[in-house]
Each structure stands twice: as C-alpha cells, then as structure tokens.
Amino acid sequence: MKRYLYFVFGISVLLYFVFTNIDDEQDHIILQATTSTDNSGFFSYILPLFEQDTSIRVDVVAVGTGQAIKNAKNGDGDLLLVHEKELEEQFVADGYGSKRFDLMFNDFILVGPVDDPANVRDADNIYKAFEKIHQKRAKFLSRGDNSGTHIKELKIWNEAEIYNLSIEQEWYFESGSGMGATLNMAVQNSAYTLCDRSTWISFKNKSNHTILLADTKNLINNYGIVLLNEDKYPKLNHSGARKLSEWLLSKKGQSAIEGFKVNNQQMFFTQ
Amino acid sequence: MQSFTEAFNLASTLLLEGNKELLEIVFLSLKISTLSTVIGCMIGFPLGAIIVVYRFPGRRFTILMINTLMGLPPVVVGLGVYLLLSNAGPMGNFKLLYTQIAMIIAQTILITPIVAALSRQVVESLYEEYEELFNSLLITKASAIFALLWDARYSLLTIGLAGFGRAISEVGAVMIVGGNIAHVTRVMTTAIASETAKGDLALALALGMILISITFLVNGCAMWLRASKYFSNE
Amino acid sequence: MNRNDENKFLTDSDDIFPISMVNVTLNIDNKQLIYNVNININNDGLTVLMGSNGSGKTLMLKLLHGLIVPSTGYILWNNQKLNYKIKLQQSMVFQTPVLLKRSVADNISFVLNRKMRSKYQIDDVLERVHLLEFKNRAARLLSAGEKQRLALGRALATEPKLLFLDEPTSNLDPATTKFVEDTVKKVSKNKTKVIFVTHDIHQAKRIADDIIFIDKGIVIEHTNSSDFFNLRNSVKAKSYLAGKIFL
Numbered sequence: 001m002k003r004y005l006y007f008v009f010g011i012s013v014l015l016y017f018v019f020t021n022i023d024d025e026q027d028h029i030i031l032q033a034t035t036s037t038d039n040s041g042f043f044s045y046i047l048p049l050f051e052q053d054t055s056i057r058v059d060v061v062a063v064g065t066g067q068a069i070k071n072a073k074n075g076d077g078d079l080l081l082v083h084e085k086e087l088e089e090q091f092v093a094d095g096y097g098s099k100r101f102d103l104m105f106n107d108f109i110l111v112g113p114v115d116d117p118a119n120v121r122d123a124d125n126i127y128k129a130f131e132k133i134h135q136k137r138a139k140f141l142s143r144g145d146n147s148g149t150h151i152k153e154l155k156i157w158n159e160a161e162i163y164n165l166s167i168e169q170e171w172y173f174e175s176g177s178g179m180g181a182t183l184n185m186a187v188q189n190s191a192y193t194l195c196d197r198s199t200w201i202s203f204k205n206k207s208n209h210t211i212l213l214a215d216t217k218n219l220i221n222n223y224g225i226v227l228l229n230e231d232k233y234p235k236l237n238h239s240g241a242r243k244l245s246e247w248l249l250s251k252k253g254q255s256a257i258e259g260f261k262v263n264n265q266q267m268f269f270t271q
Numbered sequence: 272m273q274s275f276t277e278a279f280n281l282a283s284t285l286l287l288e289g290n291k292e293l294l295e296i297v298f299l300s301l302k303i304s305t306l307s308t309v310i311g312c313m314i315g316f317p318l319g320a321i322i323v324v325y326r327f328p329g330r331r332f333t334i335l336m337i338n339t340l341m342g343l344p345p346v347v348v349g350l351g352v353y354l355l356l357s358n359a360g361p362m363g364n365f366k367l368l369y370t371q372i373a374m375i376i377a378q379t380i381l382i383t384p385i386v387a388a389l390s391r392q393v394v395e396s397l398y399e400e401y402e403e404l405f406n407s408l409l410i411t412k413a414s415a416i417f418a419l420l421w422d423a424r425y426s427l428l429t430i431g432l433a434g435f436g437r438a439i440s441e442v443g444a445v446m447i448v449g450g451n452i453a454h455v456t457r458v459m460t461t462a463i464a465s466e467t468a469k470g471d472l473a474l475a476l477a478l479g480m481i482l483i484s485i486t487f488l489v490n491g492c493a494m495w496l497r498a499s500k501y502f503s504n505e
Numbered sequence: 506m507n508r509n510d511e512n513k514f515l516t517d518s519d520d521i522f523p524i525s526m527v528n529v530t531l532n533i534d535n536k537q538l539i540y541n542v543n544i545n546i547n548n549d550g551l552t553v554l555m556g557s558n559g560s561g562k563t564l565m566l567k568l569l570h571g572l573i574v575p576s577t578g579y580i581l582w583n584n585q586k587l588n589y590k591i592k593l594q595q596s597m598v599f600q601t602p603v604l605l606k607r608s609v610a611d612n613i614s615f616v617l618n619r620k621m622r623s624k625y626q627i628d629d630v631l632e633r634v635h636l637l638e639f640k641n642r643a644a645r646l647l648s649a650g651e652k653q654r655l656a657l658g659r660a661l662a663t664e665p666k667l668l669f670l671d672e673p674t675s676n677l678d679p680a681t682t683k684f685v686e687d688t689v690k691k692v693s694k695n696k697t698k699v700i701f702v703t704h705d706i707h708q709a710k711r712i713a714d715d716i717i718f719i720d721k722g723i724v725i726e727h728t729n730s731s732d733f734f735n736l737r738n739s740v741k742a743k744s745y746l747a748g749k750i751f752l
Binding site: 397400401403404406407408409418421422423425 | 570572589592593595596597599603605606607615616
C-alpha cells in the first residue's frame with residue numbers, strides 16, 4: 001500500500017515535469033498546408049529563413065486541401081496554404097477567411113508508365129489526353145480525397161465531357177489517399193495519374209513512371225495563402241499568421257521561393 | 272530484396288552517425304508512448320481489479336464495453352480526440368490540438384481498454400485463488416485490490432508491454448491529433464507514413480527497422496527485469 | 506489489514522464463547538446440505554468435526570467462520586450475532602494452503618499490522634513453524650508440507666482466540682502431519698480454541714478433546730472424545746468407525 005503510494009507519487013512528479021516541459025512559450029503559429037508543398041521539402045527550406053527573421057516558429061500540418069480547409073473552418077489553424085482557388089475564395093466569401101493572396105504557382109503534370117498504353121504523349125492538350133485514356137480504358141488512378149489535385153482532375157474530366165466516372169470500375173480507380181500514396185499505387189499498377197510537379201520531382205519511387213504530358217496552359221497550379229477572419233476566430237494567433245503571409249509575399253520571401261530547388265529544378269514560381 | 276539491404280544499410284548509417292533528426296523522432300516516440308502507457312496502466316490496472324473485486328450494477332456491461340473498446344481502430348480514436356480538442360469542439364479552449372499532450376491523450380484512450388481488459392483476466396484468476404483467504408482475513412476490498420495487483424505484477428508487466436507496443440506502433444491516432452509537425456509532434460510512425468508518401472521507401476523501411484529494434488530493446492529490458500530479484504518472489 | 510488495529514480495543518470481556526448454532530440449515534441451489542443443527546461449542550480444548558467426504562463438515566466450518574451464512578437459523582457468539590470484532594478473533598487454515606505470490610516473510614507480514622510487523626515478530630512466527638531459513642524464499646517454491654506450515658504460521662501470527670483448520674493434513678507426509686497436530690494441540694491448551702475438520706478416525710483419536718460427528722448434513726453426535734470412541738452410542742458412528750461408508 002505504502003509502496004504503491006510512493007510509486008504513484010513518483011509518477012505524478014515525473015508527469016508534472018514532462019508536461020510543463022512540453023508546453024513551451026515560444027511564439028508559434030499552426031499552418032494548415034497541402035501535402036504537395038510539405039512533401040517536396042519546401043517548408044524545411046523556407047521556414048528556417050522566416051524563423052531567423054521573426055523568431056516565430058511555424059508548425060506545419062500537412063493534409064489534403066479539402067481537409068486543410070475543413071480544419072481551418074474548425075479554427076484549428078492560424079493560416080491556410082492550399083491550391084484550389086475557387087474553394088479558397090468561397091472560404092473567404094463564407095466569412096471564414098478574411099483575405100486571400102496569390103502566393104506562387106507551378107503546374108500539374110500527367111504521369112504514367114513509360115510504355116504509355118494510351119499514347120497520351122502525342123496528345124495536344126490534357127483534355128485530348130484524358131479522352132485517349134478513356135477510349136483505351138487505360139488504368140487511371142484518381143486521388144478521390146477532395147484535395148486540390150483531385151478537384152483539378154475532376155474539372156478536366158468534365159471539360160473533356162467524360163462523365164459518370166464512378167461507374168467505370170474496370171479502369172478508373174480512386175486511392176482515397178494523399179499524393180505520395182497515390183503515386184506509389186500508380187507505380188505499382190502501371191496507372192496514369194495527375195500529379196503536381198513539386199511532389200513528382202521530389203518523389204523517390206518513380207520506378208518506370210515518367211512525365212507523359214505537361215500542359216502549362218491548362219494545368220496551372222496556383223497556391224494561395226488565406227488569412228483567417230479575426231472576428232470569427234478571436235483566439236487564433238493572427239499577428240503571427242499576418243507576419244508569415246507578409247514575409248512570404250515580400251520581395252525577400254518571393255525570391256526565397258524562387259530559389260527553392262530540388263534536383264536542380266525550380267519547384268515554385270512567383271508572379 | 273535490394274530495398275531491404277538498402278534500408279538496412281541506411282538504418283545502420285543513420286544510427287551510427289547519430290542523425291540528430293532521427294534521434295529527436297525516436298526520443299519523442301519513446302516519450303509519448305511511455306507516458307501514455309504509464310497513464311493507461313495507472314487507470315487500467317486498478318480498473319481491471321475493481322471490476323473483479325466489486326460487484327456493482329452494470330458490471331457485466333462495463334466488462335463488455337471494455338472488451339469492445341479493446342478493438343478500437345486508432346483512426347477512430349484520433350478522430351474522436353480531434354473533435355474533442357478542436358477549437359470548434361468542447362475542449363477547444365485548452366488549445367491542445369497538434370500538441371504532444373493531444374497525442375498522449377489519444378494513445379492513452381487507445382491502450383487503457385486493452386490494459387484494463389487484460390488485467391481483469393489476470394486478476395480474476397488470481398482472485399479465484401485468493402477470495403476465501405481474503406474473506407477469512409477480513410481484507411477490505413480496497414486492500415484486496417492492492418494485494419492482487421501487487422501479486423500479479425509479473426503478468427501486469429507483460430500487459431503494460433502489450434500496451435506500450437500498441438502505443439508506439441500506432442499511426443492513425445497520432446497522425447490526426449498530432450499533425451506530424453516536424454520537431455514538434457513527428458514520431459516514428461508518422462515519419463514512416465510521410466516518408467512512404469514521399470516515395471522514399473528505403474528511409475521509411477529503415478525507420479521501421481529502428482522502431483522494431485526499439486521494441487526489441489524495451490522487451491529485452493522487461494525480460495531482464497522479470498528475471499531480477501525484485502520479481503522472483505512471484 | 507486493520508484487524509490488529511482493532512484487536513487492541515478488545516478486552517477479555519469480549520468473550521466469544523460459547524458458540525451456539527441454533528436450528529441452522531443451509532440450502533445451496535435448492536439442495537439442502539445442512540439439516541437443523543443445534544450445538545454448543547465451548548472455549549476449552551480442541552473440537553474435531555468428523556464425517557465422511559461430502560458429509561458437510563467443511564460447510565459447517567465455513568458457517569462458523571462466517572464465510573457463508575445459514576439459510577435459516579442463526580449462530581450466536583456469547584449471545585451475540587457474528588460481527589467484525591468476533592471475526593477478528595478467528596483464523597483459518599485451508600485444506601490446500603492459499604499463499605500469496607510473495608516471499609515467505611511477506612506472507613506473514615501481510616496479516617500483521619505496522620506495529621507488529623517488526624522483524625522480530627516475523628522471525629518469531631517463522632521460527633515457530635520451522636521456516637526461518639526460508640524467510641526470503643518465494644512461497645511458491647516451498648514443498649507442500651512447508652506451504653501448509655507457512656499457512657499455519659500465518660493463521661497463528663494474529664494470535665486468534667479461535668482457529669479453524671479444514672483437513673489441513675490430508676496432503677501431507679506423516680512428519681508434517683505430526684507437526685501440525687502437535688502444534689494445534691499445544692495452542693489448544695493455551696487460550697486458543699481449535700476446531701479441526703478431518704475424516705481420519707485415527708487423527709481424531711490422537712488430537713480430539715470432543716468430537717462432533719456429522720453425516721449427510723446432520724449432526725449425529727457431539728460428545729467428548731473418549732465417550733465417542735469407547736461408548737459408540739449411535740449406529741452410524743459405529744459403522745463409520747468400522748470403516749463402512751454410507752454416502
């Protein structure tokens with residue numbers, strides 16, 4: 001009995017120290033961002049530069065665009081960095097966000113097996129390429145997770161006037177996962193998939209997959225940064241969030257973005 | 272097979288050079304899971320024993336509930352804790368989402384039913400042996416619980432390890448409530464998940480190997496402890 | 506845990522004897538196991554509860570110890586119902602020793618309070634049952650005889666006024682049996698009442714001051730030992746002593 005009480009006391013002291021240790025008082029913000037930016041190593045490149053200037057720590061939660069917006073609606077992020085302009089503008093219009101800025105851009109690409117069964121290499125644009133995939137019933141793997149890339153893909157199918165994809169079970173599949181997991185599956189199953197360029201460049205399990213079509217005219221991928229509504233979310237760290245967005249949009253921040261390279265390729269471009 | 276060799280070499284290199292980022296992740300994994308296990312055991316052990324010793328209305332239902340909760344999918348726990356701690360949720364004011372405390376809460380919820388259910392089984396068989404003696408000696412129920420837990424310590428250690436194993440290896444819950452934030456809430460399992468997502472399968476596998484080595488070491492320590500003098504009076 | 510804290514408040518006026526069983530019956534699952542028992546047990550000497558297997562002698566012991574309650578009738582302790590104070594003065598040794606998964610010494614200290622838990626006290630108890638050399642050994646590593654000696658030592662450690670033993674020697678070798686018999690005989694002459702359950706006629710002959718003979722849940726006789734063995738009043742006692750089984 002006595003021994004047990006000593007034990008409990010010891011554990012409690014331990015817990016006390018550990019918990020007080022956990023909650024550091026450094027000024028920090030939570031950034032809800034897309035996996036595509038995080039997976040490329042963008043944040044581990046750019047955030048130390050920001051922290052040097054402001055000593056604000058940025059905690060990046062990397063999820064799909066749809067999930068990031070949902071989390072931000074719940075007030076679980078101080079700043080939003082995603083790549084689906086319409087949803088972002090809707091987010092501001094609905095009163096969750098206060099302002100949206102264009103941050104940077106790159107493009108989506110169509111990746112697939114080198115042997116290219118649907119011969120999309122020769123397509124004039126992405127719509128033609130999707131038509132070819134559809135005609136050939138070539139395997140296509142969709143994200144299916146309401147992410148920015150997924151929404152972009154659905155828009156292309158729509159534009160190409162191919163509907164009712166959900167019943168096309170023998171060639172159209174949904175992974176329901178992030179970009180990386182989807183790429184892993186596409187590589188395994190020799191399927192086509194739409195991918196953002198930064199994830200593809202930094203992806204290491206390319207195997208026999210390659211970029212088959214780039215269509216910079218129709219496949220522009222805009223990243224936006226959205227400040228949250230201060231009246232709606234009074235408890236968030238708005239000053240920290242403003243500092244980060246101002247820094248990223250400043251001359252210094254923008255040239256830092258331009259300077260981010262993986263495998264000697266520039267990942268993001270600014271206006 | 273080649274990727275296994277590659278992963279093994281990478282794991283050894285990372286460990287031997289004492290890669291700072293890796294050590295940070297490993298240490299955080301151990302810290303979170305150890306604390307969850309300790310808290311889970313401090314709740315689960317007495318709970319398991321109380322269910323055995325006390326007869327109260329709803330006792331059978333409690334047992335049923337605990338046995339059911341043993342199979343809780345981590346993702347569901349993660350989601351539940353997320354909704355609880357989210358700023359839009361009932362405990363949003365504490366600002367615990369995406370912190371290590373949130374991860375400890377999620378893992379504790381995950382392993383407490385396992386610890387409670389398993390310790391109930393162990394304590395029950397011991398109590399069948401002891402019950403008449405305790406009645407004869409007029410041992411109060413509270414004292415009986417302490418005595419039973421103390422005498423079952425050997426089995427309880429194994430149960431604690433099972434809980435720890437579950438905690439350190441789960442990814443679904445800590446991913447959601449911790450957010451896999453670099454240097455803050457990134458643990459081994461979430462790092463494995465995100466490295467897999469980057470297609471860096473070798474690094475992910477290397478991390479997996481390190482995770483297994485750690486579990487191996489922890490179990491080895493427990494075995495050594497079991498054989499030590501303190502436990503030999505079992 | 507608190508039994509000895511309470512013990513010090515007891516005085517000699519808190520006498521628990523005589524024990525009277527009044528019209529006691531016991532039913533379990535609609536089966537009558539004990540029939541209308543009316544006996545008185547005094548504080549002197551060693552009482553043996555004798556009967557064949559399944560005769561209900563263990564149930565009688567558990568009724569007396571308060572581990573089970575009678576279905577009808579009641580048991581009076583010096584005209585009082587069983588209460589905590591009375592229970593504190595009882596102690597029991599089971600047929601198969603129930604030992605805690607601890608060291609020999611910890612098995613003793615478990616029943617002693619903090620003041621009594623001094624090294625001297627534990628050594629004293631262990632010395633009495635010849636187990637001092639095994640003091641720090643795990644109780645589970647003892648032999649069957651050593652285990653029962655430890656259980657006996659533990660039962661005596663609290664210095665009970667009433668000691669129950671439920672066929673304590675049925676699994677033991679002759680030497681340990683003799684040790685147990687000698688020990689309980691000694692304590693029965695020294696302020697501790699002993700109630701000893703056995704089916705062994707010779708053992709009863711060796712140790713009993715008086716004998717309660719029970720068959721199929723009915724108390725047949727309650728006489729002093731020499732009368733029981735010499736006069737053989739009842740037919741049933743006669744046939745039991747002749748080794749005829751009637752189950």
